[in-house]
Amino acid sequence: MSMSESTHPTVHDYTVEYSAKQETVVIKVGGSVLENLSDTFFKEIIYLLNQGWFPVIVHGGGPSITKMLNRLGIVSSFHQGLRITDEKTLEIVQMVLNGKENKEMVKRIQQAGGNAIGLSGIDNNMIVAEPLDSNLGYVGSIKKVSFPMVSYLRENKIIPVISPLGTDEKGQIYNINADTVAQALASHLKAKKVFLVSDVPGIYTEKGGKKETLKVISYKDINQLKKSNQISGGMIPKMEAATQCLLQGTEEIYVLDGREEGALSKIYHHQAVGTKILKSGVV
Numbered sequence: 001m002s003m004s005e006s007t008h009p010t011v012h013d014y015t016v017e018y019s020a021k022q023e024t025v026v027i028k029v030g031g032s033v034l035e036n037l038s039d040t041f042f043k044e045i046i047y048l049l050n051q052g053w054f055p056v057i058v059h060g061g062g063p064s065i066t067k068m069l070n071r072l073g074i075v076s077s078f079h080q081g082l083r084i085t086d087e088k089t090l091e092i093v094q095m096v097l098n099g100k101e102n103k104e105m106v107k108r109i110q111q112a113g114g115n116a117i118g119l120s121g122i123d124n125n126m127i128v129a130e131p132l133d134s135n136l137g138y139v140g141s142i143k144k145v146s147f148p149m150v151s152y153l154r155e156n157k158i159i160p161v162i163s164p165l166g167t168d169e170k171g172q173i174y175n176i177n178a179d180t181v182a183q184a185l186a187s188h189l190k191a192k193k194v195f196l197v198s199d200v201p202g203i204y205t206e207k208g209g210k211k212e213t214l215k216v217i218s219y220k221d222i223n224q225l226k227k228s229n230q231i232s233g234g235m236i237p238k239m240e241a242a243t244q245c246l247l248q249g250t251e252e253i254y255v256l257d258g259r260e261e262g263a264l265s266k267i268y269h270h271q272a273v274g275t276k277i278l279k280s281g282v283v
Helices: 038-051 064-073 087-109 149-154 177-186 219-227 235-248 263-268
Strands: 023-029 055-060 116-120 127-131 140-145 159-163 165-167 172-175 193-198 204-207 210-213 216-218 253-255 273-277
Touching: 023 177, 023 204, 038 055, 038 087, 038 263, 055 087, 064 087, 087 116, 087 204, 127 172, 140 177, 149 159, 149 235, 177 235, 177 263, 193 235, 193 263, 216 219, 216 235, 219 235, 235 253, 253 263
Parallel strands: 023 055, 023 193, 055 159, 116 159, 127 165, 193 253, 216 273
Antiparallel strands: 127 140, 165 172, 204 210, 253 273
């Protein structure tokens, strides 16, 4: 399977096992911003929970993984925003995602007054994966999602914090893009909103050396941005995930800077923040 662009992406079939009374929101936190999130960000997650939204968090960890690989002298490279993952790299990916970043987020949510549990796509066969592309090594594509324990977590206000790993039927572990995992979980849980949190203020265009953040765009706009090469690198899988979310029923997706004070509560109160991606224009 390749990451080639398509004006009509394949719609994956994720069997839904969960129907929420509260509105589920998926929050994907990119590795680029993890170390720069303020205590307020985590307090806002608790605020959303107390207002009736159930946050499901998916996190990355790319910069920390790169730092550890460099420390160990392991060369790492990327293809269209995805890290090529051999056996040695996969071992470090697991160590950093599950051992460092996941538990750090759980700790900070609990320090903010909430309750959280650290999981990965490996746990309870949450994410069944298969190879995405033989040239990428142990990088996975999602074949199936199963998350039956989410009902218990929601009822008890325990926030799941999920690292983007999965396994195939033989037990082989795969590194999966965190945006892709967030999209699959959003589709599975029928989340109406998805927040893609990183260290950029949104999707932007660049003209004459000046960057302009787009406030609201649609599916058709994403395709146009791809064609004009305005989307590149790590933004490619992010927008692929956004497109799949829209096709699977998500109504609103926000690309936002997690360092912006009050960003999450602004969304709850219908205030402009980052770039909002809407279903309008989906064909």
